Amino acid sequence: MxxxxxxxxxxxxxxxxxxxxxxxxxxxxxxxxxxxxxxxxxxxxxxxxxxxxxxxxxxxxxxxxxxxxxxxxxxxxxxxxxxxxxxxxxxxxxxxxxxxxxxxxxxxxxxxxxxxxxxxxxxxxxxxxxxxxxxxxxxxxxxxxxxxxxxxxxxxxxxxxxxxxxxxxxxxxxxxxxxxxxxxxxxxxxxxxxxxxxxxxxxxxxxxxxxxxxxxxxxxxxTKPPVSPDKAGTFTSGTFIANGKEAGKALLYGSRTYVPLRSLANALGLSYRWDNVRKEAYLNGSKLQTVQLIEGTAYVQLKPIADAYGAVVSWDSKNKIASLKTKGEK
Structure with a gap:
């Protein structure tokens, strides 16, 4: 060494x-x-x-x-x-x-x-x-x-x-x-x-x-990097619901919804890893391209990942709730 x-x-x-x-x-x-x-x-x-x-x-x-x-x-x-x-x-x-x-x-x-x-x-x-x-x-x-x-x-x-x-x-x-x-x-x-x-x-x-x-x-x-918000520099905070249970905070950047990497991985039954050195997120062994690091928590874009694994996503704009349902869940 x-x-x-x-x-x-x-x-x-x-x-x-x-x-x-x-x-x-x-x-x-x-x-x-x-x-x-x-x-x-x-x-x-x-x-x-x-x-x-x-x-x-x-x-x-x-x-x-x-x-x-x-x-x-x-x-x-x-x-x-x-x-x-x-x-x-x-x-x-x-x-x-x-x-x-x-x-x-x-x-x-x-x-x-x-x-x-x-x-x-x-x-x-x-x-x-x-x-x-x-x-x-x-x-x-x-x-x-x-x-x-x-x-x-x-x-x-x-x-x-x-x-x-x-x-x-x-x-x-x-x-x-x-x-x-x-x-x-x-x-x-x-x-x-x-x-x-x-x-x-x-x-x-x-x-x-x-x-x-x-x-x-x-x-x-x-040291954690600053938040990288959308072009408008603002985001809307809401709630992430996975299979009917609250799973963390949801953040809306423009038209994109982000949820905690760990919460989404657990909901989908997938492994995950956050590389704090390179500030990179991995889901099921694959590197994710779009990640937001906010107050020490890695947030990832919800819909593309949900779609890739056959889950259904909805957004309740009135109550600011992002919902995810995986296969087999009613």
């Missing part, structure tokens, strides 16, 4: 173990982003998560949330339950649009002695469920000693822990580059560009990270 380079954006990751944090001082010390622990296991939530999100955002830092996969997650179903806990915390913090950076799966322990195949199955179930619940493709965080337990996950952005100033992590499990490198735990490893491992506003050690690019490049890659 690539080495660190001068000018890379500097960041930290924190949890309740850090105690009180003055994020204004953190930001003033050259830190531009922070990943905040949200949850662990099926029910645990960090007691400082909501406060840290609010304070870090107010300080102007780019923020992301991470979940620690517990050793009790021994099956894909249990992993999906952990993902639900994580998604609920994100929702309670204001929703995925509150965050500048994608959600993170922190998977680094295997005290249950799972096989490599099971570890991969657990990780895949968690990642896919987080993406299904949030509409955002997650990041994988792990250590060089653990990454070999994964197979077929290299399509996800990688955040690797390697406590060394200059020695780059080795290519592994299909990954040949990192997006984020945790190069110090605050006591060992590399140092900040200032030559220290100390970050103002935090008492004690804190994990140090950097993005593979400048601050502007980090913002450009992960």
């Amino acid at each position: 690539q080495a660190r380079k001068k000018g890379n954006a500097q960041g930290i990751d924190v949890s309740h173990h850090q105690g009180d944090i003055n994020f204004k001082k953190v930001a003033a010390d050259g830190i531009s982003f922070v990943f905040i622990k949200a949850t662990q296991g099926k029910s645990f939530r960090s007691k400082t998560f909501l406060k840290f999100v609010k304070d870090a955002k107010a300080a102007g830092l780019m923020i992301g949330a991470y979940h620690y996969v517990d050793d009790s997650a021994t099956t894909p179903d249990l992993a999906r339950q952990e993902a639900a806990n994580f998604a609920k915390a994100i929702k309670d913090a204001g929703g995925v649009s509150t965050f500048n950076l994608p959600p993170v799966m922190d998977y680094e322990s295997n005290k249950s002695n799972l096989s490599k195949a099971t570890v991969t199955a657990v990780a895949k179930a968690f990642l896919e469920e987080v993406e299904r619940l949030t509409g955002v493709r997650p990041i994988v965080y792990t250590y060089p000693s653990f990454i070999g337990k994964f197979s077929g996950l290299s399509g996800y952005p990688l955040w690797i822990a390697r406590y060394h100033a200059t020695k780059a992590p080795s290519d592994a499990s299909g990954w040949s580059r990192w997006e984020f490198w945790q190069y110090s735990d605050g006591q060992y490893g590399g140092t900040l560009p200032s030559g220290t491992r100390k970050v103002s506003g935090i008492t004690g050690p804190v994990d140090l990270n950097e993005y593979n690019g400048t601050v502007d490049e980090l913002r450009a890659r992960f």
Whole structure:
């Protein structure tokens, strides 16, 4: 994998173990982003998560949330339950649009002695469920000693822990580059560009990270783009009804109706994926040409997709309701 380079954006990751944090001082010390622990296991939530999100955002830092996969997650179903806990915390913090950076799966322990195949199955179930619940493709965080337990996950952005100033992590499990490198735990490893491992506003050690690019490049890659409305610059908000049940918001741009990608995919019984890096939407494995990203949610044009899969669409202009009925539904 690539080495660190001068000018890379500097960041930290924190949890309740850090105690009180003055994020204004953190930001003033050259830190531009922070990943905040949200949850662990099926029910645990960090007691400082909501406060840290609010304070870090107010300080102007780019923020992301991470979940620690517990050793009790021994099956894909249990992993999906952990993902639900994580998604609920994100929702309670204001929703995925509150965050500048994608959600993170922190998977680094295997005290249950799972096989490599099971570890991969657990990780895949968690990642896919987080993406299904949030509409955002997650990041994988792990250590060089653990990454070999994964197979077929290299399509996800990688955040690797390697406590060394200059020695780059080795290519592994299909990954040949990192997006984020945790190069110090605050006591060992590399140092900040200032030559220290100390970050103002935090008492004690804190994990140090950097993005593979400048601050502007980090913002450009992960920060959500502005809404792309129709030529008139306006849209009408309504309700999306799928097979008689409310399935989300509908947006009318001129004569075209858009609905959430996830809601439409679920109604049609199709797989979907949102590539947050490229800002691209995929339905049933095919890339969609027209997508609107609004407040962190991907919206896609309703009628062409419905027609392609034999569903019927109607628009109630008086009540602003877009309805979809799939085959076999009355």
